[in-house]
Amino acid sequence: MGEVSMKGKKKELQDALKSLESCCPKDVSDSIQKTLSSELRKALLNLERARSREQWLREESDALLEGMTIIISSENTRKAFNTVLEVLKRLLSLDDAFVLREQGNGCLSAVASTSSLFENLVWQPGAMFRHVLAGNSVNVRDISISTDWQEQLPEIRRNVSSALHTPFKTITGRAMLVCTSSRVGFFNKSRIQLLERFSPLAGQALYNLEINDLLRDEINERKQAEESLEAALTDLRNAQEELIIANEALTHEIQERRKAEDALREAYDDLELRVEQRTTELRDSNILLSREINERRRAEEEKGKMFAQLLQSQKMESIGQLAGGVSHDFNNLLTTIIGYSELALKMLPQSDPVREYITYIDSAGEKAAALTRQLLAFSRKQMLEMKIVNLNSIVDNLGKMLTRMIGEDIVLGMHTREKVANIIADPTQIEQILMNMAVNSKDAMPHGGHLSIRTADVIISAEKDVKHLGMSPGAYVMLSVQDTGEGMTKEVQKEIFEPFFTTKVRGKGTGLGLATVYGIVKQHNGFIYVDSEPGQGTLFSIYFPATEEQVPEHELALPKPKTFRRGTETVLVVDDDASIRSLVADTLTPLGYTCLNAANSKEALQHAQTYKETIDLLLTDIVMPEMNGPALAALFKKQYPESKVIFMSGYLSGVDITSIITRGGAFLRKPLTPTTLLNKLGEVLGSREKMTGKKGVVH
Ligand SMILES: Nc1ncnc2c1ncn2[C@@H]1O[C@H](COP(=O)(O)OP(=O)(O)OP(=O)(O)O)[C@@H](O)[C@H]1O
Ligand SMILES: [Mg+2]
Secondary structure (H helix, E strand, C coil), X not given: CHHHHHHHHHHHHHHHHHHHHHHCCCCCCHHHHHHHHHHHHHHHHHHHHHHHHHHHHHHHHHHHHHHHHHHHHCCCHHHHHHHHHHHHHHHCCCCEEEEEEECCCCCEEEEEECCHHHCCCEECCCHHHHHHHCCCCEEECCHHHCHHHHCCCHHHHHHCCEEEEEEEEECCEEEEEEEEECCCCCCCHHXXXXXXXXXXXXXXXXXXXXXXXXXXXXXXXXXXXXXHHHHHHHHHHHHHHHHHHHHHHHHHHHHHHHHHHHHHHHHHHHHHHHHHHHHHHHHHHHHHHHHHHHHHHHHHXXXXXXXXXXXXXXXXXXXXXXXXXXXXXXHHHHHHHHHHHHHHHHHCCCCCCHHHHHHHHHHHHHHHHHHHHHHHHHCCCECCCCEEEEHHHHHHHHHHHHHHHHCCCEEEEEECXXXXXXXXXXXXXXXXXXXXXXXXXXXXXXXXXXXXXXXXXXXXXXXXXXCCXXXXXXXXXXXXXXXXXXXXXXXXXXXXXXXXXXXXXXXXXXXXXXXXXXXXXXXXCCEEEEEECCCCCEEEEEEEEEECCCCCHHHHHCCCCCCEEECCCEEEEECCCHHHHHHHHHHHHHHCCEEEEECCHHHHHHHHHHCCCCCCEEEEECCCCCCCHHHHHHHHHHHCCCCEEEEEECECCCCCHHHHHHCCCEEEECCCCHHHHHHHHHHHHHHHHHHHCCCEEEC
C-alpha cells in the first residue's frame, strides 16, 4: 500500500511540475520560475529519499519475513540458524555474524557463525561481554579501543574493526548476537535498530535449535531405548520360547530329580539306619574293646605285680627254707640248751655259784631262740598259735614292759580305752610286732619324744582310698604306732620291710625288725602302712581283719599256773632228735610220768602196739622223715581214741596247724622248755585228770 501511495505521490509531483511549466504564463518572471523549479527539485529529492527508505523498509521486512519463514518452516534448525545469520549478513552488508552462548563455566562459545573464523573459540567474557549478557546492546565502533576484543586472536582483530552486540535469552541461558564489520563505525542507528529487532529472531532460532537438539537427543534416546526395548523384547520372546522348551525339559528333569531324591532319601534313611546300627555296634565293640584294653592293662599290671610278688615270695621262700632248715636244728639245739639250763637251775640250790653261769647260758639260749623266731617270722615260717584275742588286752598287758624298754626320755601314750573288735591272732606275735616297733621308735628318738600306741575299729569301704590300696573292703582293727622321731625319707621307706635292710651302725641293727613285723602281719592276713617324713616323726598303721567271734571265757580268766602238774600218765615222745627226747623224759619222769621214746613214727607205732597199758598222750614232732607227726597221730588215734596229742614244731612246714588244733590237737612251739612243756601238758591233760581223778602238782 505504501508503494502505491509513493508511486502515486511521485507521479503527482512530476505531473504538477509539468503542468506548472506548461501553465505557467510566459510572463512569469524567471525568478519565480527558478524558485518554483528549485522547490520542485527539493520535493523530488525528498521523494527519492522517501522512495529509498521505503525500499529499505521493504527489504528489511522481506528479510524478516524470509527469516521468519525459514525459522517456522525449516526442519533443519541448524541450517535455519545459519541461514538467518546469512540473511542478516546480506541484509546489513555485514562482514560476519555469529552467536555467542554462555556456558556452564561462565565462558562464551560460538554456536553458529557465518565465518569459520569464530568457530570453536572460547571467549573469556570481559566487562563489556558481561554487560551485554546482562541485557544491554553494545556497539563497539572501533575494536582497537575495546579491551574485550583486544584479548582475542590477532587474526580476528585483523578482520574485525567494529562490532555490534545484542543480547537475547534462550532456554538454556544467556546469549548474544555479534555482528562484525571491517569498517570502523559501521553500525549506525538504523542498523542498530534493525539488529535489535532482529535479535529476538536469533533468540528464537537458537531456542529452536536448542529445543531441536534436545528433542533430537531425546528422540534419539527414545529411539535407542525403543530399539533396546525391542531387542530386549525379542530377547525376552526368544528367552520365553527357550524357557518354554527348557521348562518342559526342566519339568521332566524335576520329575526325574524328585524320583532320584526320593530314591536318595530312601537310600539316606537306609544309610542312616545302617550308620546308626554300625555306630551302635562300633560303640558296643568300642566299649568292649576299651574294657578289654583296661582288663588287659589291669591284667598286665596284675601280672607285673604278681611277678614282683612272685619274685618277693620266691626270695622269701628261699630265705624261709634256709631259715626253716636252720631253725629246725637250731630249735632242737636250743631246746637242749634252754631246757637243761632250766632243769639244772631247778635242781641246783639257790646258793650254788654255778647257777650264775647256767643263767648266762639260759639267757644266751633265749636270745638265740628270739633270733630264730625273727628269722622264721619274716620268712613267714613261724608256727602260729592263732586265738581269738582282743588287741587292747595284748597292748595293755605289754604296756609295763614297753615303758621299761623305751626308757625315761620317751613318754608312752596308750590309747586303748575305746573298745575294739576281736581278731584272730597269735598274741606272742602281736607282742613281737609291738616290741620291734617300739625299739625302732626308741632308736629314732635318741633325745626323747612321744610314742603313741592306738587301737581302733576301722571299716574299709568298697571305694578304696589310696592309703588303703590293696585292702579288701570289710571290718578291721587298726593298731598304730606313732613316734615324734627323726622320720624317714621316701627312699628309706621303700626298703624298710626288706630283710637285713638297716640304716643303723653295724652291731646296732640287723635289719630284721620290720621284716619280721611285715611277715607276722601278712601271716595274719593283715596290712601295714607307713607314713613318715624326715624330721616329722613316723606313723605305722597295721590293720588286722576283725572277727565277730568272742574270746572263750576260760581263756579270759585262766592265769598262768605257777606250779607244775605232777602225773602218772604215760607219754609217748616222738622226735628224731635224741636230745629233745631226753629233755622231755628228764622233765617228766621226775614228776611221775612214764615216758616212752621213739625216734620216728615207725618206732612210735610199734610202741603203741606193744605197750601193755594205756598211752595217755602222744607228744610228737611235726616234721619227721617218712611219716610226719599228723599222719602218725591219725593212726595213733585209731588205737587210742581217748588219748591226747601235742604237736611240737619250730616252724611252719606246710602242715595246717590250725586245722590240727581244731581237731583236738594241741601245739607246743619249739624250742620247748620244761616250763612250756609242763604248762601245755597241764592244759591238755587237765580235763582228763578231772575225769580220772589222778592229780599231782610239783613246785
Ligand atoms: N620309727 C622309725 N623311725 C625312723 N626310722 C625307722 C623307724 N622304724 C624303722 N626305721 C628305719 O627302718 C630301718 C629298718 O628297720 P628294722 O627294724 O627292720 O631294722 P633295724 O631296726 O635297723 O634293725 P633290727 O630291728 O633288726 O635291730 C631302720 O634301720 C630305720 O632306718
Ligand atoms: Mg628294728
